[in-house]
Amino acid sequence: MAGEPQGDCLFCKIVAGEVPATVVRESETTLAFRxxxxxxxxxxxxxxxxxHTDAAALAAEAPQIAADVLREAGEIARQEKTEDDGYRIVFNTGAGAGQTVFHAHAHVLGGRGLTWPPG
Structure with missing residues (x-):
């Protein structure tokens, strides 16, 4: 069921504190880690x-939480001081696009030149 923790999901285990992660920000609805x-x-x-399985499911099932993820991505960019030089927010959706953990997540990338297209 959407929103419910999945016992075999690595990111659900990180949220539950069962798997360690280097947490850099946390809000009521989101968790950010390296x-x-x-x-x-x-x-x-x-x-x-x-x-939520991926970005599309998150947007359809919980649009406010999707907005929270994007807002927190911007806060990470400010916190990491990549805001002025530019940063990238990437959602991989589906195995063919490189998604390896099927729990929606945004990658916040910065701190060096980022070419386009990424690959």
Missing amino acids: DINPQAPTHVLVIPKAH
């Missing part, structure tokens, strides 16, 4: 605390 395989000097994941 990616364990960073692709840029700043690489932070922002997730909804409630389980």
Whole structure:
């Protein structure tokens, strides 16, 4: 069921405190932590605390929480001092797009030049 924690979901386990993560921000509805395989000097994941499979499901099922994720991504950029030089917010949706954890999450990337297209 949408929003309910999934026992086999890595990000649900991080939210529950069962798996450690380097948390950099937390709100009532979101959690932000450093990616364990960073692709840029700043690489932070922002997730909804409630389980939603991907960005499309999050937007359809909980649009206010989707907005919270985006707002927190902007706050991460400010906190990490990448706001002025630019940063990227990426949602991978589906395995073919590189999504490996099926819990909606935004990648906040910055701290170096980011080329387009990304690959």
